[in-house]
Amino acid sequence: MNQPFILYYTPGTCAQAVRIALEEAGATYDLRRVDFASQQQRSPDYLAVNPKGRVPALVTEQGTLTEAPALLAYIAQYFADAKLAPTDLFGFARMQEFNSYLSSTVHINHAHRPRAARWADDADAQAAMQRKVPGNMTENFQYIEDHYLKGPWVLGEEYSVCDGYLFTVAGWLKGDSVDIAQLKNVNDHFQRMKERAAVQRALA
Structure with missing residues (x-):
């Protein structure tokens, strides 16, 4: 199977993890960059693709999928020969557990820095x-x-697809005033990921 996909993507966001997974899988895909600086994610054209106004969005033959954990699981299963996910039920669930933690807990905690206005209008509340x-x-x-x-x-x-996702989110730590060097295993993993050819292609 070598179906072309379309990935709507913004560098440095969680969409980067999906791009890494596509590269690891050897997928054929078109990349459409969404410019957050110009609020392109709020444009009528992009909202027609993803009414949530977020990235990533992956256009497939069957329709458009959103949310990074869902896209990572889809890619891992679509390209099963790439071995990007455990094949046993418990292992697959543990993969989903980890990716859900990044999505529902870690990403939200990070977002309170650049996007505090989502949760409060008051400047003091945002600063807190x-x-x-x-x-x-x-x-x-x-x-x-x-x-x-x-x-x-x-x-x-x-x-597994967890690795590209962790690499992406760990890349936010410096901006969040966290010294990754104090986290030996996380830092070693981050450095290891930078050496992978698929990651280098995804970051190019």
Whole structure:
């Protein structure tokens, strides 16, 4: 199977994890960059693709999919020969557990810094939320440090779509005033990921 996809993407966002997965899978895809600086994600043309006004969005033959964990699971299953996900039920669920944690907890804690206005109009309230970001992100990544990365990759000895997702989110730590060097396993993983050819292609 070598169906072309269309990935709507903004560099540095969680959409980067999806691009890494497509590169790892050897997928044929077209890349459409969405310019957040000009609010392109709010344009009628993009809202016709993804009414949520967010990235990523992946256009497939069957329709458009959104939300990074869903896209990562889809790519891993569509390109099963690439071995980007565990094949046993428990392992697959553990992959979903990790990706859901990044999406529903870590990403939200990070977003309180650049997008505090989503949750409050009051400037003092926004500033209070932003002050919490370094501590919350440190706590989240300490959990990852302690409970995952028991081998070279997130789930142990086998690479999976979790790895590109963690690499992407770990890339936000510097902006969140968290020193990744204090997280040995996370930092080692981050450096290891930068050496992968698929990651280098995705970042080019």
